[in-house]
Amino acid sequence: MTLTDALKDDGFSKTVEAWWHSLENDRGQRAELRRARSRTEAYVSPAYRNGLAKKLAKFKLSEPDLERLALAAGVLANARTLCKGHFAAVFAREGKGSPDMRDVRFRKLLAVGDDEYDELYGVLVRFVRMCDGKASLGGLIRDTRHWNDAARMQWATEYYPNRPKA
């Protein structure tokens, strides 16, 4: 199954959520994922291979898809709370600093070049920190699979309408 098809399956996000909660009892795995500084590091880490990748075995994802998914795994490992809604909307509401500062930071995300996943990874991990450990599954997998104009537009469409009026 491709990642795109898997995302349509209800069980998929439930499994990811269950895996995230299980990190609470597997500090070692979480610490290892947190140490990853890029999507590639997350992807090759044993913690990812033995953790989330194994849990999702029944979806039979291909290696390129597993690599894409590693970004979400690494970012989520840095989160302490899981929120509802699109990740961009969560950042728009919860991010630290004034709305103007948030705009500047958000533009950094939009400025990440096409297919620069390692850079994207870094920006998103920083977003989680700026939100006091809050993150969301919404869009985190779907809108980072292919980083291009369409994805940027998705993030922007979720971010701008949700920012508090200054």
Place this chain on the structure above:
Amino acid sequence: MEYNLMNEPWLPAIFGDGRTEWIRPWEIVGDDPPVALNPQRPDFRAALMEFLVGLLQTAFAPESMKARDELLKNPPDRETLRSAFTAHAPYFNLFGERPRFMQDLTMSDADKPVRNGVGALLIEQPGAITLRENKDLFIKRGQLKTLCPACAAAALHTLQAFAPSGGRGNRTSMRGGGPLSTLAVGKTLWESLWLNVSPSKGEPNFKAAPGDDELKTRVYPWMSPTRTSDKNEQVHPDDMHPLHAFWGMPRRIVLRETDATAPCDICGRTHPVAVREFLSRPNGYNYGPEWVHPLTPYTIEEGKPPLSIKGRSNIEAYGNWLGVVYGEPDGKRFMRPARCVRNARRQSRKVNVAGYDMDNAKAREWCEHLFPIIPVEGDTAAFSRDVNNMVTAADQVRRILVGTLKDALVNEAGKNQAKIDSDLFKNTGNRFWSETEAAFYECAAKLAALPDNDEDLAERDALRLAWGGRLLRAAKTLFEDAAGRIGIPPERMKRYVDARSQLIAFTIKKLRDMEMHPQKEIQ
């Protein structure tokens, strides 16, 4: 040299097996009837169709609608038509002693007429000023030097029927410059002509077969001295017979025939006689604004004279369909279809609209399009109101689309300078029409099939909602396509997102006002 338009085979017609033959006017019927006219130029076709409709209306008008419908399926035989037409033969000499068809009766050397190359008869050819200033860039001078009598007659009638403005005293046709000719279309040439002929009883009264005197003084303008307009004198409908509408003669022209030395530059055939130049004088018939031509739709506005619809580049947009075929709902300002179309709606399935898009004397484009006619089951007024709403809604959504697109793409400083009709915006607007066209006709056909009763209200509501949904979808797609495809730099992303949510919010609000979007649930 004799060349009589009633006796010469001068009309190129195409037959069922695909061959083209030049026929006489009364040969439009017969055992193997032609299916359409097939001249080399589309403007000739429109003008020659009008010529034949006018001829039938003048010489062979049916008395009542019933009589017309009977002849529609059972065309008259050739002999009947021939005797009806040849009675008018004396009025249709192209060459020889004057009076001559569509040519000035009295112009003489004393009038100091202007000598023109025959190319100037054709509307798209460069005029005198263009030649003097060397501006004939796309259509070069000198390509048309010799016309055969058939093409000269066609060109002459085309010019008189569609005459654009062009310099002082060069009068326009009675419907203005480059009017839109709308003719109902049938399966054969006969049907396509006869459908557009009105019964002679009715308003305004065409009075079948006027007497010779009346024909000479009030119908065929070339049979009497031209009513000149040196001091802008106007000719009003009361001065002439209603049939004169088909034979307007705004330009004073006399063709000069000579022996041919080359084949015709339009049809390529050789004929012993050729027209290489013509004489002209300004200030021909200057038609007053009250004329209503039976083959052209008009905009009717309270307290103003009717305004003819002209050829224009977007004539095929479905926004024109209602006005051309059924008429817009009565109001302060609305479009009324040509009389011929109103009379033919029951029997015909198509209307051909054609005309020059003119910028004064400059022809921008020849526009032609075939509109469908959908039979309306219920009340036409209700149908026309519903369709009009659909078009209005589409136009409003298009405006919102183009406006928000501008917000998304143009920075603050440039916003006031950016013209809303610059290419990208205009193209997106045009694409909006074409994008929604198929859905429009589908929706209109469903509306037309509804009978009038209380039960179909739900269905009408559903159709309105479907149409609104289609408009919203098209607006979103085109917006994303136009604004998003080039990639948006991060600093402009906010403007894009804001504009997009405005597009959706405004569109939904507008559509709700028109009951084309589900209303908000009241809690």
